[in-house]
Amino acid sequence: MECCISVRVRISQLLILTALTFVAQTSLADVAVVLVTYKDSPIQSISSLDIRKAYLGISVTVDGNTIRALRRRDDERLNQIFLQSVIAMSERSYERRLVSLMLKFGTPRPAEVDDSDELLESLVTIPSSIAYMWKSDAEVDSRVRIIGVLWQET
């Protein structure tokens, strides 16, 4: 009898541990930054070089569509992850490159929006626009389509 109870306890512990491991892995996989566009946008894919160029304001054309890059002002962690992982620059270096290109050639800086609502509105209204956002936010909004994963927590 005691032996059976002991086995049950062991099995329960194992199941709980397995469930916890699964939950942890799922939440880790969810902490990701993705590149998105409007669900009906003609953009299907974009290279990492073109993403970097678009976010420096350099003209990028994909399948005949001129890309417009959008940034959010209100999420500092998201911006830092994007700049470090994708653009490979510190925020100060990035801002100075934008200023430099504007000073030299009148190159437009990426459009900035205040929050996620404005970002989604801009994605819908500006054709061929792209933006980066948390994967968890992108998955729950039917207006956006994920083009690719830019960064994932490991």
Added chain:
Amino acid sequence: MIDRRKIASFKHSWSAVFIELLLLATLASSPQARADSQHDMLVFLSLERFEMFSASDPALDGFETRAKSDFLYTYNSDRFRFLAEYNWSTSESHLERIQAAWQIDSKSMLWIGRFHAIAKYWTTEYHHGQFMQTSISRPGVEEWEHDSGPMPSHITGLWLEREFSIKDHSAIDLGLATGLAPKFAGHQLVPFDPLDPESGHDLSVSGRLIYRPDILSTNQFGLTFAYNDIAVVSESSPVLADLNSIRHATLGVFSNWQWKDWRLSTSWTYFDIDMRYRDGDVQDDFVLGYVQGEYEATDNWTIFGRLELGFGEDSSPYLQLLPAFIAHRNMIGVRWDFADSQAVTLEVADASTQGHDSSHDNFKELRIQWSAVFP
């Protein structure tokens, strides 16, 4: 009193002043919102204390406090781009650039208007954005026309810029420009001013070829050339009385390279000058250049130094027409960046101006500056 920095006269007509005010009003009221990236604006501000000391000539001793502001406005649509830059300081007020571009394709732009001469590396890298250049001073060869710069800085005409991408993420940029060259009047070159247009400007042709090994990096090296037919206003100075025109040709090389915390910028220009006097031509040739090194000691502190020198410039008859030209300068400085877009910089230098003959006027410079860019 510092005589090499002459206060520019504000000789604009009322209509020109009106246009300038209108432009400033437009700049001030234009939406800055980067949410609507069609319009964008930058404001560069700086405040500088500048002192000169001379052991040999006390007349050169002096000081000056200078405030500068530079307003940059841009407009972009799918195929059209517009850029205007207005510079105001305690010693001058100019519409610096006003240019419009048609984007031929994603790699080519055709500009028309008044732009900065593409054969000058420093000038086209920093323009009037004082905050963007690490040092306070510019190299003498890169000085503006009204500061006794020996090369034309402003051209009014056409400029074609084309990027040739290479598969390994490198690129070659080709620029070609033609338009109206400056005139020579008094002790300086005088560019064409669209707000106060006058005739008598001759042809300018220039070009540059830049190689960038990484299209997204600032590392680059390149070649420049320029040919300028410079009309001379003979009655503007006794030394110009018999001079009809100046044929001004230059060939240059430049490089900007960054290795981790170190950065090296250098530019060298060969001048071939033909001064056409009534009784015959005077040939002149010399080389001017500089090397600037920078070390980013921490995220906020940068130490820098620059060496400006030349070959054959001491006895140049052309440079003697520009007596306030900074012929030599050895400079060191330190810059502290703070609050993302502001900096305080200190710079000391041993410098000499060209003077009216081969004996230069030597002096020491001390500068301290606050600079910023907004937004």
